[in-house]
Amino acid sequence: MTMKIYFAGSIRGGRNDKELYLQLIQHLANYGNVLTEHVGDGNLTEFGEEGPSDDWIYNRDMCWVRESDVVIAEVSTPSLGVGYEIGRAEDTNKRILCLYRDQQNKRLSAMISGNPNVKIARYETLEDAVNHIDNFFKSLK
């Protein structure tokens, strides 16, 4: 059966990393069906999706979290939604990988970096991040 992957990245918290999200999603597609492909959409701004109400987005995303097999979160941009999704995914015992790019004068939240229930992967380049993803999927077998 095809694996279902929930990719979490910042939308309303800021879209500085949107190209990177797209590249990560493209790589994740080698491993299964990425439910949240829109997170890498270059046209999606920090105002969020146009059209659906927030209630609808919330329900869709929570369904996707529940039905996903794994959660991959890019956590370099602080985001309420990404933090929330990690918290909810943890409560359903999903395997969770958090990718973090070290940045000057910034530190990753202790709720992520001190959390024993998520795997943290620190990276510098896209190639590093892709290697971390490959190792994560190998570890699931």
Next chain:
Amino acid sequence: MTMKIYFAGSIRGGRNDKELYLQLIQHLANYGNVLTEHVGDGNLTEFGEEGPSDDWIYNRDMCWVRESDVVIAEVSTPSLGVGYEIGRAEDTNKRILCLYRDQQNKRLSAMISGNPNVKIARYETLEDAVNHIDNFFKSLK
């Protein structure tokens, strides 16, 4: 018995609202014991607490979430930790109030504003926020 209050505000996500957090915490103290008083500490920077490890901070904060009676989150600054804490608090059926100040060119995450399990209070002034807090505690009775 004294009520235990978990106040959540951004630390490593950015400290622009730290004075506001302090004022909210001072008001919350009228209703019980605020476990997370350090969130309003003016000396606490976006590098976080000095001394304790992230593992230790994580464990302390998760204990506090579990033992708290209510969670009050100020969600105007995007923060992984605040989002995470809301997600975890929800799984233990806490009553949750999220205070949000509308800002130009910003929108609150759909994981919060579309979430039926939290009460959202939009405010402009500290006085508004204080009124929302008073109404929230009245609604608990």
